[in-house]
Amino acid sequence: MAKYPPKSVPKAKQTTVPKVRLYVERPEKENWFxxxxxxxxxxxxxxxxxxxxxxxxxxxxxxxxxxxxxxxxxxxxxxxxxxxxxxxxxxxxxxxxxxxxxxxxxxxxxxxxxxxxxxxxxxxxxxxxxxxxxxxxxxxxxxxxxxxxxxxxxxxxxxxxxxxxxxxxxxxxxxxxxxxxxxETGNEGATRNDVRQVDRFRKLIDEHFRENLQLQDYASMMAVSLVQLRAACSSATEQSPTKMIHARIITEAKRNLIFGDMSVEQIAFGLGFADAAYFTRFFRREVGQAPSQFRVAARQQPHRKVVSQ
Missing domain, CATH: 2.60.120.280 (Regulatory protein AraC)
Structure with a gap:
């Protein structure tokens, strides 16, 4: 995905999802796993x-x-x-x-x-x-x-x-x-190595998706060729590596739109886009709605109750 080179943008106060270190009561053992x-x-x-x-x-x-x-x-x-x-x-x-x-x-x-x-x-x-x-x-x-x-x-x-x-x-x-x-139908023919490669690729995406890295950068970090990376993703997920990167960017964009109070422009810059208009086109292509439309619809979503069968 071609983003634009980053430009100087005023930092925005990011109000987003709380990160909880320990959800349950304090474990009795200090080094717990x-x-x-x-x-x-x-x-x-x-x-x-x-x-x-x-x-x-x-x-x-x-x-x-x-x-x-x-x-x-x-x-x-x-x-x-x-x-x-x-x-x-x-x-x-x-x-x-x-x-x-x-x-x-x-x-x-x-x-x-x-x-x-x-x-x-x-x-x-x-x-x-x-x-x-x-x-x-x-x-x-x-x-x-x-x-x-x-x-x-x-x-x-x-x-x-x-x-x-x-x-x-x-x-x-x-x-x-x-x-x-x-x-996931694509998993049936995937080898253990394919699945592990894709798992490693996902972790690298999580670390670098805001940096607008090229696929070759990811392949180099994994010490594999582009052909090997594409083949592993196709076998294990039936998705291209580019599609997986796009999906991670969209997930983060949705989180910021639903749970945060940043403007669309601030979210775009935080995700590595130097042009909010391009981010809007990218989001609309992937989601089917403009970011502002998605935010309004998501926040107005009714809280559904469970109905007994």
């Missing part, structure tokens, strides 16, 4: 949209229901289900009356290590999702028992408790993979 918390609430309980920069989460809603604000969209949920929230995913939670939930928090470096075990784990964490576990009574019970066992192992000082924690966490994620029915 997995934490499991159990919360039961009477009455309604709500969190405003926020993001976690240092860890991913699995929230198991054992019973109860509510609505998740996911990147500005309302996603209803009803237990038993699992809410999977990758690092930096913007989400808010509005639980309705009497919700019983378990919160599994996984430190990002350790999560990366576990994900390397299976390419489907990387695909699972590629996007936030709500995973129903209500098709059978056994599914919710099995998942709950796994989390209880994980909590016991995490808090244990017995010999091999780290190995035990890893084994139970792996089993937990494997169950989610099998329940998710991943719809």
């Amino acid at each position: 997995v934490h499991v918390g159990h919360v039961t609430d009477r009455g309604r309980w709500k969190t405003e949209p926020h993001a976690h920069p240092a860890y991913g989460q699995v929230i198991f809603v054992r019973s109860g229901r509510g609505v998740m604000n996911l990147e500005g969209s309302s996603v209803p949920f009803e237990g038993p289900c699992a809410l999977l929230l990758p690092t930096e995913c913007v989400h808010g939670l509005d639980y309705e009356i009497d919700v019983d939930r378990w919160v599994v928090t996984i430190e990002v470096a350790y999560l990366t290590q576990v994900n390397a075990k299976l390419q489907e784990f990387i695909s699972l964490w590629a996007a936030p999702r709500m995973i129903p576990l209500s098709y059978s009574a056994e599914a919710g019970i099995e998942f709950c028992n796994l989390i209880k066992s994980l909590k016991h192992e995490v808090e244990s000082d017995a010999v091999g408790h780290v190995v035990g924690t890893e084994a139970l966490l792996t089993s937990l994620l494997l169950m989610l993979v099998r329940e998710t029915r991943l719809e």
Whole structure:
């Protein structure tokens, strides 16, 4: 994507999504890598949209229901289900009356290590999702028992408790993979190397998407050729590398438009565009609306309630 060279622009005060370092109560162990918390609430309980920069989460809603604000969209949920929230995913939670939930928090470096075990784990964490576990009574019970066992192992000082924690966490994620029915059709023929290359590419995009780097710059950082990068993205995601970069820019633009108070021009400059008009054309082409239209529509979106089936 051709942006324009940056120009000197007055800095804007950026009011955007809060970054929360620790969502659950303080872990007992100082050097924790997995934490499991159990919360039961009477009455309604709500969190405003926020993001976690240092860890991913699995929230198991054992019973109860509510609505998740996911990147500005309302996603209803009803237990038993699992809410999977990758690092930096913007989400808010509005639980309705009497919700019983378990919160599994996984430190990002350790999560990366576990994900390397299976390419489907990387695909699972590629996007936030709500995973129903209500098709059978056994599914919710099995998942709950796994989390209880994980909590016991995490808090244990017995010999091999780290190995035990890893084994139970792996089993937990494997169950989610099998329940998710991943719809990414391009993953079927992807090799493990393709999936890992794309995962690495996504991380580099997260670090550099504001800098208007060329594809060759990304390929050089990954020590692969442009042909190899394009082939891996096509195999693992059925998207071009350019399309993946565009998608990340649009995600950040939407976050700023929904949750922040910067002008469209300030958002454009913050994303590396030196011309707000070009940013508007780019956004309209990718989203189908001008940034200002998207902001108004997103903020006027009604808060949908969950309807019992």
